[in-house]
Amino acid sequence: MRNSFIRLGNITVVGLKSIARNKLRSLLTALGVVIGVACVIVSVAIGAGVAASVSEMINSLGSNFIMIMPGAATQSGARIFTGSSTLTEDDAEAIKREASAVSYVSPQLRTAGQVVGNDQNWSTQVYGVGIDWPNIRAWNVQDGSFFTEGDIRSGSKVALLGNTVADNLFPAGDAVGSTIRVKNVPFRVVGVLEKKGGSMMGSDQDDMIVAPYTTVQKRLMGQQRFGMIIASAASAEQVSEAMDQIDALLKQRHRIPPGGDADFMMRSQEEMAQANQQQVQLMRNLLLGIAIVSLFVGGIGIMNIMLVSVTERTREIGIRMAIGARGRHVLLQFLFEAIVLSVFGGLIGVLLGIGVATLFARVAKWSMVVSPTSIILAFGVAASIGIFFGFYPARKASKLDPIDALRYE
Amino acid sequence: MSTLVSTVIDIRDLTKVYHLGEVDVRALDGVDLNVDTGDFVAIMGPSGSGKSTLMNIIGCLDRPTAGTYVLDGADVSELSRDQRAIIRNAKIGFVFQSFNLLARTSAMENVELPLLYGDTALARKERHAAAREALHRVGLAGREGNYPSQLSGGQQQRVAIARALVTNPAILLADEPTGNLDSKTSLEIMGIFQDLNDEGKTIVLITHEPDIAQHAKRVVTVRDGRIQQDERIEQNRVERKGIEAPVAPVAR
Numbered sequence: 307m308r309n310s311f312i313r314l315g316n317i318t319v320v321g322l323k324s325i326a327r328n329k330l331r332s333l334l335t336a337l338g339v340v341i342g343v344a345c346v347i348v349s350v351a352i353g354a355g356v357a358a359s360v361s362e363m364i365n366s367l368g369s370n371f372i373m374i375m376p377g378a379a380t381q382s383g384a385r386i387f388t389g390s391s392t393l394t395e396d397d398a399e400a401i402k403r404e405a406s407a408v409s410y411v412s413p414q415l416r417t418a419g420q421v422v423g424n425d426q427n428w429s430t431q432v433y434g435v436g437i438d439w440p441n442i443r444a445w446n447v448q449d450g451s452f453f454t455e456g457d458i459r460s461g462s463k464v465a466l467l468g469n470t471v472a473d474n475l476f477p478a479g480d481a482v483g484s485t486i487r488v489k490n491v492p493f494r495v496v497g498v499l500e501k502k503g504g505s506m507m508g509s510d511q512d513d514m515i516v517a518p519y520t521t522v523q524k525r526l527m528g529q530q531r532f533g534m535i536i537a538s539a540a541s542a543e544q545v546s547e548a549m550d551q552i553d554a555l556l557k558q559r560h561r562i563p564p565g566g567d568a569d570f571m572m573r574s575q576e577e578m579a580q581a582n583q584q585q586v587q588l589m590r591n592l593l594l595g596i597a598i599v600s601l602f603v604g605g606i607g608i609m610n611i612m613l614v615s616v617t618e619r620t621r622e623i624g625i626r627m628a629i630g631a632r633g634r635h636v637l638l639q640f641l642f643e644a645i646v647l648s649v650f651g652g653l654i655g656v657l658l659g660i661g662v663a664t665l666f667a668r669v670a671k672w673s674m675v676v677s678p679t680s681i682i683l684a685f686g687v688a689a690s691i692g693i694f695f696g697f698y699p700a701r702k703a704s705k706l707d708p709i710d711a712l713r714y715e
Numbered sequence: 716m717s718t719l720v721s722t723v724i725d726i727r728d729l730t731k732v733y734h735l736g737e738v739d740v741r742a743l744d745g746v747d748l749n750v751d752t753g754d755f756v757a758i759m760g761p762s763g764s765g766k767s768t769l770m771n772i773i774g775c776l777d778r779p780t781a782g783t784y785v786l787d788g789a790d791v792s793e794l795s796r797d798q799r800a801i802i803r804n805a806k807i808g809f810v811f812q813s814f815n816l817l818a819r820t821s822a823m824e825n826v827e828l829p830l831l832y833g834d835t836a837l838a839r840k841e842r843h844a845a846a847r848e849a850l851h852r853v854g855l856a857g858r859e860g861n862y863p864s865q866l867s868g869g870q871q872q873r874v875a876i877a878r879a880l881v882t883n884p885a886i887l888l889a890d891e892p893t894g895n896l897d898s899k900t901s902l903e904i905m906g907i908f909q910d911l912n913d914e915g916k917t918i919v920l921i922t923h924e925p926d927i928a929q930h931a932k933r934v935v936t937v938r939d940g941r942i943q944q945d946e947r948i949e950q951n952r953v954e955r956k957g958i959e960a961p962v963a964p965v966a967r
Contacts, residue, residue, distance in 0.1 A: 327819050630801065630832040630882075631831075632801070633797060
């Protein structure tokens, strides 16, 4: 037992020495595997990273989130986008009243505007929403409090600042109670929202102001325009039930015949995430495809070089056999060499993959998650490639006739 | 040393037939050969005589078609590939015409090579010690770290002899060991063989040069696959004067 261990050790050393003697060639041989493994690591990292940010986005929208957007209206048989919303305040109220699977509903209007306060100037988005909005978006108030039902009814000029806006206008943190001017309309700041962070698309979700939708409609947009309706289902299981109820209710209210085209669109958070994920999946598959092809080509490269190596070293094999190397000794030597090449390539590939993933994360601000599983997987694949593609040349070497091999020039 | 003379090579009625297409070539046709322990035999013959075939069979690189070959008490005429490899490793020390050292591998590592495949695997320290000792015996102490490209032809052949000696084999089998060397270096190498033979090593030398064969104790001539002549001769001892003393380490 001890003997065979020592002998195996000896033979592995023989293989290592041969690699060390041909450094450049070994490196070039391993290159295919390097690229393949790096591709695997990066593609898995992108996939995992995007999956993580998608779920982050889902959470930042609020759980069980449903978005109802105005669509094209049908007038006299022609589908026309009229520019005005097909949704109304009454629709929102009807949903809240009648759709049992829906727990929260809020209109949502959006306008861009210049904000002046505390002698500072800031350009941001102003959202007009209802009182359910914090519940739908799962977005809490950090300082102060949210506006009330009464504020909405009376169209009070009150607002809450997103974290970024508050930081920029009131660095001292004394935003609550002060007055700001949005498009020259004075608003009293009643609260500051907690920090939410960047969205999936890279925009800063905290760079905004919320105010009662009635106020935004009348004071800032200057007309009775209505935006979209956001809602949340009572539970994750009831999302599709809620969507069905909203769909039926709005079609009835908008007098759309059964089978007719709806003048609104609905998306759940899940559908939005899916649309995103499809693109990600496509890219990931592309990278994985490259990885697989590259690993395969890398394996063939190893086989090619090992075959050349066997031919080139026929005489060496002859010498080794003459002085007592058995078939399996020669087989193991060459097989081990191939495995070391591919594992070595795998190792460089892992480092390269992590490097590229980190670089992407830094430069392109993509979120990347390098998982240990993908490293182990890539490593295992690399080693298997060494065994698979190294076996044939190694076997060929071990089958050489010592007399012919010694005579080989 | 035992006073009883034992037989190390016992070959009976050895035949080797090669099938070359439709034609059968009888390379060896009923060869009988006995070599005693401590003998120094030169096998001579022109090319095509069958001496290379005989050497391949004696060296367990090939198997006879018929007949028996008993080496150091073991019948090796019908062994498998791997079994022959084990026998080669344990009982035969090869010395080739073209040295056959591994390039870009130090003298030390070349000499250690047979120990890597041995049945009793040795630890690194024991291998180093054995290799050092073998190199010392052929007068190359101090050259352990040199690569073949840094050694002269004669020195390379001495490394090869050290490699053949390191496993302490039953026979040294030298195939035209002086074929690639000038006459002065050839004498040097024959001197080493004579020294080793004096110490009790059995040596089988294959050569086609009559004056090289004269350094052996016995000359066997092969012709047309048969032994034509087998005679004891007056051994031509190598004059040590004027030749670099092989045992002296080279100062560097």
